Amino acid sequence: AQSVTQPDIHITVSEGASLELRCNYSYGATPYLFWYVQSPGQGLQLLLKYFSGDTLVQGIKGFEAEFKRSQSSFNLRKPSVHWSDAAEYFCAVGSTGNQFYFGTGTSLTVIP
Amino acid sequence: ETGVTQTPRHLVMGMTNKKSLKCEQHLGHNAMYWYKQSAKKPLELMFVYSLEERVENNSVPSRFSPECPNSSHLFLHLHTLQPEDSALYLCASSQDSEGFREQYFGPGTRLTVT
Numbered sequence: 705a706q707s708v709t710q711p712d713i714h715i716t717v718s719e720g721a722s723l724e725l726r727c728n729y730s731y732g733a734t735p736y737l738f739w740y741v742q743s744p745g746q747g748l749q750l751l752l753k754y755f756s757g758d759t760l761v762q763g764i765k766g767f768e769a770e771f772k773r774s775q776s777s778f779n780l781r782k783p784s785v786h787w788s789d790a791a792e793y794f795c796a797v798g799s800t801g802n803q804f805y806f807g808t809g810t811s812l813t814v815i816p
Numbered sequence: 817e818t819g820v821t822q823t824p825r826h827l828v829m830g831m832t833n834k835k836s837l838k839c840e841q842h843l844g845h846n847a848m849y850w851y852k853q854s855a856k857k858p859l860e861l862m863f864v865y866s867l868e869e870r871v872e873n874n875s876v877p878s879r880f881s882p883e884c885p886n887s888s889h890l891f892l893h894l895h896t897l898q899p900e901d902s903a904l905y906l907c908a909s910s911q912d913s914e915g916f917r918e919q920y921f922g923p924g925t926r927l928t929v930t
Binding site: 738740747755799805808 | 858
């Protein structure tokens with residue numbers, strides 16, 4: 705069965721430090737991969753997505769993610785975190801057949 | 817502004833009540849979704865509508881009844897809910913229901929069942 709795992713429930717980083725959020729997926733075919741961000745009281749907003757081609761994808765707000773098929777991973781990175789990046793981050797897999805699978809999310813705290 | 821609105825934003829209801837959640841998208845999309853977001857659990861896809869037809873129903877209890885009268889509006893009718901149904905209910909839309917489509921989410925309705 706398809707699934708998405710985000711091993712880190714909560715991460716705290718200092719402002720200006722680099723960030724990496726982990727995502728592993730289980731899916732039989734080539735997955736459609738997404739990272740979404742959710743700020744308090746708001747819905748999810750797409751940061752970036754991967755379908756095919758270059759395995760390093762760039763997104764909004766300075767985020768990037770790398771698809772590694774051998775590791776079934778799609779980790780999200782940012783070289784320098786800003787206080788406004790504090791939010792909940794969700795990795796997701798889309799499949800054929802109208803199904804979408806989300807991870808449990810990683811809560812990011814940014815300290816000054 | 818994501819172009820997807822949900823009302824009400826907060827709802828408290830008893831187990832014997834009947835209420836409805838409303839979602840409206842202003843993006844010209846053809847697919848709409850209902851998700852349930854509970855603490856410490858992955859988002860659960862409940863229903864998928866494409867061109868106003870339900871294309872997915874992920875084993876959701878019958879006390880949740882969706883309705884999609886047109887491609888811009890989606891409702892979730894609630895009746896005889898249980899306390900474990902308390903959650904954030906998110907609506908989303910996309911151009912179509914293909915798995916590679918970006919979904920646009922509303923802010924959600926925070927539902928509390930007493």
